Amino acid sequence: MTPPEKDWFSDGKEAARKLKLDLGIDTRKDVIEGHPESADGVLEKDSRYLALESGRAAARALLEQMNTDNELDEGTVNTSISMSRNEDSTVKKTSDDRDEPSRRDHFDFPSNKSHCMTICMVPPSTAYSAWSQLTSARKACRDPGFYRWPPHVNLLYPFLEPLFHIDGTLERASAEEKKQEVRVQFMNEVTKHLSNAAKQCRPFHVNLDSFGCFGGKSRGVLWADPKSTYSSMESSAEKVDPLIHLQNMLEKEFPMCNDQRKQGSFTPHMTISHYANISDAIEAKDELQSSWEPVSFHVSEVYLLQRTGDDGQFKVAATIPLGPSSIVKIHDPPISFPGMPIVEEEWVRLERMLMKNRRKKSFKGKRRKRVE
Template identity: 45%
Template sequence: MFYKTNTIDSLLAAFILTNRRQSLSRPGRPELQSISSTTSLNLSQGSSYPIGDTATPPPSSDKDWFEDGRESARQLRIELGLMSKYEDGDTAPPPPSSDKDFFEDGRESARQLKIEIGLMSKCDESSSGAGTKTNEINTCNDERSAELQDIEGKTMSQDVHFNIPSRKSHCMAICLVPPPSATKVWEKITAVRRECKDPGFFRWPPHANILYPFLEPVYNRDDDESKYDQQVKFKNEIAIHLSKAAMKCEPFNVTINSFGTFGGRQRGVLWAYPMSKYIQPRVDDEEPLFNLHRLLEQQFPICNEQRKTGAFHPHMTISHYTTNANALAAKVKIETGWESLSFRAHEFYLLERKGDDGQFKIAATITLGVDSEVEFHDPPIPFPAMPEVEEEWVNNERMAMKSRRKNGNKRTRSGRKGKELDALQNSRKEES
C-alpha cells in the first residue's frame, strides 16, 4: 500500500505539471518555464520511486502541446493499470483553440484522473471547477449533508445505550460491594448476617444492587462469527458502556449507620442503608450512588428493576424472614450497640454466578472517575472473605426460603384464578 500511494502521488504530480506547461511555458514567458522545469526535477528526485522519463522535448506548435498532454495521460493510465498499452484511449475532444482552452483542458484531464483513481469525488470536482453551476454545488452539498446526518444518526444510536443482542439474567448483577481492603466492614457485616441466619450468606457478598438482573449474551448460531467472537464483542461493548457511566461519577464514601425493613405477613427483609457522599463537596445534593445508578441505567435502560416502585432504593440485605414483624424485631436488636461503618468506593463490580446455587464472583472490576477502566476476570474470582463452601445451616435456610416463595406463588396464582372464575360466573349471570 505504501508503494502504491507514493507511486500514484509522484505520477500524478508529473502529469499535472506536464499539463501545466501548456500555459506556463508559452513563448515570451521564459521565467515561468524555468520554474516549472525546476519543480518537476525536484519532485522526481524527492520521490521514493522513479516515475520514468515522462518529459519530452518542448513541442513546436499548439497541436504538439495538446498531443503531448494527451499522450502523458495515456502513459500514466497504462502505468496505473487503468488501461492496456494496446488500447487507444482516444476519448479527448478536438485540440483547443486558445491558451485558456489548453489550460482548462489540462486541469480537466488532471481532475478526471483524480476521480478515476479515487483521490477526489465528483462533488469535489463540481465544487472546485471553474464556472460550476450553482445548482450543481447545491446538489453536492445536499448529498454531503444527508451523508453526514446518516453517519451521525448511526453514531448517536450506537452511543446512547447498549444494544448488542442480550437477555436479562439473575446470574448477572452490577453491584456496590465493600472493597476487600475494607476488612473491618466485611467482618462486622458478615458477623451480623451469620447472627441473623441470612439464607444468602454463601451466594451473595455484602452488596447493594445497582442493576439486577443484568445482561448475558444471546448467541446467533447463523452468524458468521463464532461463539467466541460474539462473546468478545459482547464484552467489549459492555466495557465501553460501563466505562461511559463510571467516568462521570467520582469515587465516594459510604457509611452504614441505619437499618430498615420491607415485606408483609408472608415475607420480611432486614437491610442496611449505604449512605453515600462525595469525597469533595459538590453543589448538587444528589447522593453519588443514586447518580451512578442513573448513569448506568442510561447505558442499559432495559435493566430497570431497581425502580419497580418508581424510585431507586439502595440497600444491603442483612437477612430474610418469614414476616416483616420478625424483620422489625431483628432490626431493633441489631441497632442496639451498632457502631457506624465506613468505606471508600473507588470501584464497583460486575458479578456472575453459575446456576441458582452458585456463589456470585467478580466477573469485572470497574473503577470510578474520569480515568475509568474495566478489568474482566476470566474465570470470575471470589471475594477473599467469602466462604468457600455452603454450610449446612445456610443451605437449610435457603431451602426453607425457596419453599416459602414457591408456596406463596401458588397461593397468589390460585387466588387470581378464583377471582377470574368469580368474574366469569358473574358475567354469565348478567348475560342470562
C-alpha cells in the same frame, strides 16, 4: 405385541398446557404476530413448534417467580423501602437524575436479562471492619444468601448475558468456538458502556449506621442503609447522592435494566437477611441496631458479578473504576472476593431451602387469587 411409539411432542404439549393452567397462564392457541408471510400479520404455529414454545413460556413464567432466590425483591422493592425510611434519610435526587434514561448511544448488543449477572457496589476487600461486621450480622441473622452473595448494593439487577444464535448444523467444537466469539464481543461492548457511565461518577464514601425493613405477612427483609457522600466530612443531606447518581448513569447506558426503580425511584439498600414475615424482620432489626457500631468505607470501584447456576457464588467478572480515566478490567475466569466462604455451610443451605419453600407457597397463593 409391540407397544405403539410414544408421541413425545403430544405429551410435551399436554404437559405444558397443564403447567400453564396451574400457573394461571392463558392457554389459548398461540400465534406469531407480525410474521412476514402472513397477510393479516398473524400466522399459527405448527403443532411441534407450539409444543416447544408452550413449554418454554410456562417454564419462563415459573423461573421468573422462583429463580431470583434471595434477591427476588432487589429490583421491585424501592417504593416499600422509601416508605420505611426515617424522615431525615429520604432519597435525594437532582433534576437530571429524575429524567428518563436517555435513548442516546446505549448498549444494544443482542442479549437477555439474567439473574446470574449484576452490576453492584461491594465494600472493598481492604474495608476489614465493614466486612467483619457485615459478615457477623449476616451470620447472626442467618442470611440464606450468605454463601452466594457478598455484602452488596445492586445497581443493575438482573443484568445481561449474550444471546447465542448458533447454526444447528455446526459440530460441537465449532459451536463452542462461535459462542466464545460472541462472549468476547459481548464483554467488549459491555465494558465500553460501563466505562462511559463510570467516567461520569466520582469515588465516594459510604456510611452504614442504621437499618430498615420491608415486607408483609409472608415475607420480611432486613437491610442496611448505605448513606453515600463525596467526602467523609460531608453530610448525607447533600443534594447529590453518589449511589443514586451512579445508578442513574449506569441505567442510561443500559436502559433495558430498569428493575431497580420499576415501581418508583431507586433506593440503595444492602440486604442483611430474609425472614418469614415483617414482624420477624423488625425484631431482628431492633436487636442488631442495639449492638451495631457505625462503619464507613471508601468506594473507588464497582463490579460486574456473575454466577454459574442458581446455587453458584457471585464472582467478579469485571472491575469498574470510578472517575474520568476509568478503564474496566475483565477477569476471565471471574475471581472471588477474599472475604467470601469457600463452600456453602449446611445451615446456609437449609435457610435457602426454607426461603424457597416460603416463596413457592406465596406464589401458589397469589396464583389462586388470580384464578378466583
